[in-house]
Amino acid sequence: MRSRGSSNRLSNSGGGSAFRSRISALVLAMFATMATVYVAGRMWQEAESRVYLIKELDRRTGQGHSSVSVSETLKIVACKEQLKKLSAIEKDLAAAKQEGFVSKEHLGNDDTRPKKRLLAVIGIITTFGRKKNRDAIRKAWMQSGAALKKLEEEKQIVVRFVIGKSANREDSLDREIRDENSQTNDFIILDELEAPEGRSKKIKFFFAHAVESWDAEFYVKVNDDVYVNIDALGAKLSAHLDKPRVYMGCMKSGEVFSEPNHKWYEPDWWKFGDAKSYFRHASGEIYAISRALAQFISINKPILRVYAHDDVSAGSWFIGLDVTHLNEGKFCCNSWSTGSVCASV
Numbered sequence: 001m002r003s004r005g006s007s008n009r010l011s012n013s014g015g016g017s018a019f020r021s022r023i024s025a026l027v028l029a030m031f032a033t034m035a036t037v038y039v040a041g042r043m044w045q046e047a048e049s050r051v052y053l054i055k056e057l058d059r060r061t062g063q064g065h066s067s068v069s070v071s072e073t074l075k076i077v078a079c080k081e082q083l084k085k086l087s088a089i090e091k092d093l094a095a096a097k098q099e100g101f102v103s104k105e106h107l108g109n110d111d112t113r114p115k116k117r118l119l120a121v122i123g124i125i126t127t128f129g130r131k132k133n134r135d136a137i138r139k140a141w142m143q144s145g146a147a148l149k150k151l152e153e154e155k156q157i158v159v160r161f162v163i164g165k166s167a168n169r170e171d172s173l174d175r176e177i178r179d180e181n182s183q184t185n186d187f188i189i190l191d192e193l194e195a196p197e198g199r200s201k202k203i204k205f206f207f208a209h210a211v212e213s214w215d216a217e218f219y220v221k222v223n224d225d226v227y228v229n230i231d232a233l234g235a236k237l238s239a240h241l242d243k244p245r246v247y248m249g250c251m252k253s254g255e256v257f258s259e260p261n262h263k264w265y266e267p268d269w270w271k272f273g274d275a276k277s278y279f280r281h282a283s284g285e286i287y288a289i290s291r292a293l294a295q296f297i298s299i300n301k302p303i304l305r306v307y308a309h310d311d312v313s314a315g316s317w318f319i320g321l322d323v324t325h326l327n328e329g330k331f332c333c334n335s336w337s338t339g340s341v342c343a344s345v
Contacts (some may be wrong), residue, residue, distance in 0.1 A: 040236055052092035117217035119156040120288070123206045125310075126161045127194055128173045130295050131180065133224045134161055136345075144184055155234055158214055160186050161224070162206045164194035172193035179342060200306035200313035218248075220288045221314070226333055226342050227290065233341045236330060237288060238330050239256040245323045246290040247315075249282025266308050280325060282317025285333045286342045293318065 124142070126134055138144045142159050143151055152158050165172040173194075181187040190205050192198065203221060210219050218237045222228060240246050256276040258269035269276055289297075297304065297317060306313045318325075328341075336343035 003037050083216030110215060118158060118214055118218050119234060120218040121210045121214045121216045122159045122220040122222055123162040123210060124222045126163050130224055135301050148186060164190045164192040164202055167193050200310040203302060203310045203314060204297060204301055207294045208298040211298050218288045218290055218293045222286045225284050226344055229340060232339055236341060243324050245292045246326060247318055247323050248326040248328050251280055251282055251325060251327035253278050253280055268307055278312060279315060281311055284311030285344060286331055
């Protein structure tokens with residue numbers, strides 16, 4: 001039989017357990033409530049953020065919808081790519097206009113017309129101490145002042161003396177040429193050094209400068225001891241306007257000299273084979289090349305090889321190209337006859 005004290009202890013123990021259970025339930029409920037409030041708050045913040053992002057996207061894209069689908073997003077990306085391409089094309093068009101290219105529509109809607117292409121640009125290769133030769137040429141066939149300008153306007157032929165710079169920059173030689181040019185205004189002064197061994201390089205840079213400065217059908221090289229019949233030259237050049245790549249002159253070949261003491265010594269003689277014979281090329285007194293060939297020289301001038309003689313150098317530049325070599329007897333300047341283009345003096 002249990003005592004009353006034992007019954008009381010059992011009774012008190014059961015009541016305490018029930019009390020602790022109620023406390024645990026209350027604490028759990030409080031935590032659940034707090035968790036529910038936190039989660040709800042986060043969801044509300046995220047909902048607000050989504051609404052803001054959707055409105056911002058609508059504002060930037062101008063779609064006017066509450067959301068942007070994948071297909072619509074791809075269209076937007078494609079439009080941006082097209083805009084980039086259009087911008088690049090507009091830049092290329094602006095650059096082309098600066099270079100002188102004009103569309104047919106522009107020509108039809110504008111009163112201005114493209115300037116007529118010149119027939120020829122003639123470069124007379126000269127050097128220091130040759131003023132008497134230059135003055136004789138001015139009096140004989142080149143003209144000067146207003147007469148030179150008239151030659152350009154009426155016959156579409158530009159004539160200029162071609163010279164480089166002194167090795168001692170801005171010395172008396174450079175000043176004399178500058179003073180002469182201030183009176184005659186008929187020089188092309190290249191930024192290359194004036195030296196006998198640099199003549200071939202000088203010719204190369206003349207053609208490059210001329211085609212970059214004037215738009216002509218032909219570019220002509222002449223020595224400053226040659227007299228030119230401008231009318232005969234113009235007629236010969238005009239007869240070959242239909243040929244795109246023309247190299248015209250008094251064509252020759254000849255022996256390659258390997259002896260250093262010879263007047264026509266070629267240091268690179270071994271490159272011309274065992275027979276030591278030059279390839280076909282125009283005499284250096286006067287020859288003409290068409291615009292396409294002058295452009296070729298301008299583009300490739302850093303890598304075009306030069307030899308000891310400028311006429312050989314010029315001929316070498318056109319080997320391997322689809323060029324029409326015109327052997328024109330009227331360009332042989334050893335004698336003056338009816339219809340001759342030139343005469344040596």
